[in-house]
Amino acid sequence: MLYQQIIKSSALILLVAPFAGFVLPSFAEDSSGISTETVGGLQSIVNASASKEAQVWLQRIVDAPRKLNYTGIFVYSSDGHMETSRVVHMVNNEGEFERIEVLDGPPREVIRNNNEVKRYFPDRKTLVTEKRGLQKFFPALLPKPLSNLNNSYIVKKVGRERISDYECQVIVLEAKDRMRYSQKLWVDVATGLLLKAAVMERSRIVEQFVFTQIEIDSEIDKELLKPGYVTKSTEVNVTNPVISGTVRGELGWEIKNLPSGFSKINEVRRIFAGKTTPVGHITLSDGLAAVSVFIRPFTKNDPLGPHESYPQQGAINIYARTVGKNVVTTIGEVPRVTVVQIGNSVKTYKVKWTK
Amino acid sequence: MKDKISALMDGELDSIDVADTISQIKESEELRNEWSTYHLIGDVLRQPTMSIPDIASNIRNELDIESSVLAPDIPKERKSQVFAFAIAASMVAAVAAVTWMGGKTMDLPLTDKPSLQAVAPTVTSDPVLAKKEEAKTEKLVLHDPASIRINDYMFAHGEFTAIRGVSPYMRTVARRP
Numbered sequence: 001m002l003y004q005q006i007i008k009s010s011a012l013i014l015l016v017a018p019f020a021g022f023v024l025p026s027f028a029e030d031s032s033g034i035s036t037e038t039v040g041g042l043q044s045i046v047n048a049s050a051s052k053e054a055q056v057w058l059q060r061i062v063d064a065p066r067k068l069n070y071t072g073i074f075v076y077s078s079d080g081h082m083e084t085s086r087v088v089h090m091v092n093n094e095g096e097f098e099r100i101e102v103l104d105g106p107p108r109e110v111i112r113n114n115n116e117v118k119r120y121f122p123d124r125k126t127l128v129t130e131k132r133g134l135q136k137f138f139p140a141l142l143p144k145p146l147s148n149l150n151n152s153y154i155v156k157k158v159g160r161e162r163i164s165d166y167e168c169q170v171i172v173l174e175a176k177d178r179m180r181y182s183q184k185l186w187v188d189v190a191t192g193l194l195l196k197a198a199v200m201e202r203s204r205i206v207e208q209f210v211f212t213q214i215e216i217d218s219e220i221d222k223e224l225l226k227p228g229y230v231t232k233s234t235e236v237n238v239t240n241p242v243i244s245g246t247v248r249g250e251l252g253w254e255i256k257n258l259p260s261g262f263s264k265i266n267e268v269r270r271i272f273a274g275k276t277t278p279v280g281h282i283t284l285s286d287g288l289a290a291v292s293v294f295i296r297p298f299t300k301n302d303p304l305g306p307h308e309s310y311p312q313q314g315a316i317n318i319y320a321r322t323v324g325k326n327v328v329t330t331i332g333e334v335p336r337v338t339v340v341q342i343g344n345s346v347k348t349y350k351v352k353w354t355k
Numbered sequence: 356m357k358d359k360i361s362a363l364m365d366g367e368l369d370s371i372d373v374a375d376t377i378s379q380i381k382e383s384e385e386l387r388n389e390w391s392t393y394h395l396i397g398d399v400l401r402q403p404t405m406s407i408p409d410i411a412s413n414i415r416n417e418l419d420i421e422s423s424v425l426a427p428d429i430p431k432e433r434k435s436q437v438f439a440f441a442i443a444a445s446m447v448a449a450v451a452a453v454t455w456m457g458g459k460t461m462d463l464p465l466t467d468k469p470s471l472q473a474v475a476p477t478v479t480s481d482p483v484l485a486k487k488e489e490a491k492t493e494k495l496v497l498h499d500p501a502s503i504r505i506n507d508y509m510f511a512h513g514e515f516t517a518i519r520g521v522s523p524y525m526r527t528v529a530r531r532p
Binding site for chain 1: 504505509511
């Protein structure tokens with residue numbers, strides 16, 4: 001009752017007034033944002049060679065895990081929440097193998113054998129097996145990472161810092177606008193391994209991971225790659241997700257009004273575990289950040305209203321809305337405004353939901 | 356209805372009405388706005404140093420800290436996000452079933468069956484009431500498949516991250532508070 005009475009009083013005006021004031025500075029910053037972009041464009045020409053050198057470092061980051069053994073402890077933090085994990089990573093002539101154990105809270109584990117990923121949740125008595133279909137079957141569909149980066153980021157080398165006793169080159173990818181986050185990367189000078197990374201929104205850290213201890217190029221005991229958790233027949237086993245094929249350009253959906261720098265890199269149809277209806281999956285990228293758009297038919301059990309918001313999870317934002325008789329879910333490691341703009345730009349013409 | 360929202364916020368609503376009121380809030384934007392506004396008022400009133408001139412500057416300061424938004428339809432979104440967080444913060448004990456909000460979706464088992472474990476136990480001695488309670492709770496829990504779906508989506512999306520850091524599964528593993 002109290003709240004209602006207050007609403008009726010003039011207090012409401014006091015509460016609303018600041019919002020009106022908020023609109024103006026926001027537009028003012030808008031226009032300065034555009035001029036920053038222009039300056040950024042000039043800077044990237046001036047710093048073209050520095051940027052090129054920085055890009056070589058980025059490529060090293062991408063390549064390093066495919067060639068190196070390492071074991072270590074890393075801390076992942078976001079939203080004031082922190083979690084420590086142990087990673088064992090091995091490469092041999094049979095491919096890449098990895099085990100990550102979460103050391104804080106309920107035990108969880110991820111075991112990866114090339115394209116097969118198993119996730120263990122002992123407290124929930126659940127094992128989830130996933131096959132990463134794209135890498136194996138559709139290598140050409142994978143985005144070429146780091147292409148066209150200069151359209152959206154100012155890439156620069158900013159000096160050296162020591163992380164976990166390794167000398168690291170620091171690379172900054174500074175977003176040219178607010179439609180994406182900036183990233184700061186600490187790369188081991190000797191091996192190219194990424195030892196620390198921060199996703200930033202201007203000066204604020206959105207999420208961060210850092211190795212607190214790591215041994216690179218060490219001999220790996222294969223025992224360390226085995227799950228610490230034994231599956232029992234009574235436990236839930238799920239295999240998920242499977243890709244059903246590529247349908248480039250055939251989904252019948254288009255995304256107009258993409259934020260600058262983003263382009264479509266991929267369009268596939270997926271079938272997830274326990275589902276028979278395929279889900280359309282369109283992927284967009286600005287060369288660094290990726291955004292996925294999932295489109296599926298509305299079902300009668302759907303909790304969704306016309307729009308649905310999800311809290312941000314680290315750098316990931318999620319936005320869902322209904323379009324006709326479909327639910328369009330947009331997910332990406334980009335600011336909220338970006339998933340909303342992309343989500344709202346998804347238009348349909350004709351959709352065939354056949355398998 | 357407004358009385359009920361007010362009572363819900365103060366924890367004075369009886370347990371049967373809680374589920375019902377939440378689903379109504381979810382379906383009506385007007386009620387969601389009401390909910391947000393009540394929280395805003397409540398927050399302002401609870402500030403120990405509150406004085407009228409300070410409200411404006413406090414809110415303005417808070418807004419300055421927040422990132423500015425560019426798209427014209429953002430204010431609407433902002434409200435619903437406020438709504439999501441408000442629910443998460445104030446309802447933890449009463450309705451654990453509100454996991455569809457996404458806050459705890461990261462490590463849900465990927466089954467399509469509504470998980471009744473996710474529901475906070477309700478204490479009632481009246482069998483008729485209990486049954487009614489159960490029916491309503493179940494309706495709420497149907498949201499679970501949505502979060503499972505989000506989980507699937509997050510994982511499928513993970514394949515496209517350009518710089519994966521230590522592992523493409525870093526975020527997949529992470530559990531949120």
